[in-house]
Amino acid sequence: MTDLAFREATTDDVAAVVDLVESAYRGESSRAGWTTEADLLRGRRTDAAGIAAVVAAPAAVLLLAHRDGVLVGCCELRRTADGTGAPAYFGTFAVRPDAQGGGIGRALLTRADAEAVTRWGASALEMTVIAQRADLIAWYERLGFRGTGERRPFPYGDERFGIPQRDDLEFVVLRRPTAGTAG
Template identity: 90%
Template sequence: MTDPVSDLTFRDATADDVSAVVDLVESAYRGESSRAGWTTEADLLRGRRTDTAGIAAVVASPASFLLLAHREDVLVGCCELRRTADEPGPVAYFGTFAVSPAAQGGGIGRALLARADAEAVTRWGSGALEMTVIAQRTDLIAWYERLGFRGTGERRPFPYGDERFGIPQRDDLEFVVLRRPTAGTPR
């Protein structure tokens, strides 16, 4: 049997990739196009999920990088890694994670997460990946739990009033913090 993700290539994003990344993230999470996949937030939030300034800042920052996944020169996935803390070893924030709705369910997300994990260890010696997920996204949280993430018990408020994060369709949104040891770290 052929590995369905063996044809993926990975690289760091550059300033030339910013527009394509914004389009990918928007397609995976917002609007009608996002409903083709299972990661849609369209029923929770309207408006934008990201913008060119936000993605450009991640690409330009020396404390972060944006990892891209391509299949036959087509962008199919991305994720951000940012060094955030030393407790007791470096922790990498994992976010801006998106897979093209048409390609979801084929292992790209798992492959991208595995590559991101390895890069966090190689670049920073990270002992853990940490992320935030909207608490109401129980299906997405369950997927991350199957990949080794666990809730930390910490919750963070949703930034109501800041339309850079979208226009909430309900008044009870908040983030849960998930964390997992990086590969090679005892679980």
């Protein structure tokens, strides 16, 4: 997507990023896209303090994608260990619901992959996805992610992650090699 511009988020972007992430995953507005979690979780997916912490973290970067000056996507990258070759965490990934399906997510992931290699020499991108999101997991698999076999508990009782609408939520860990690495 040559019409996308990428840049690193600053503290001035925090409110816009919170709005973007919320619109992509929670509430009625999220139903305009396919990434909605509205049937699994109510409440907030993130807040200003959480996004500001990512922006301020020395071992993280929040990448923004703009089209014609409008924020259309974002993702977080975080160094997971010192030294070259460790996987980088990939998260806080969101695309505006009315822009989903147009290649923005794929372009942002490609940019994130390159950033992780350039910044930290990352050998892979690693992420967590709610296990019940088969459609989302299938999309990531089409982009080279594979399940690691690791599962992590959902943080029930911590409303910073939302209010679960079912009692069987958990995360699966997905990983893919960064561009230019094998296996």
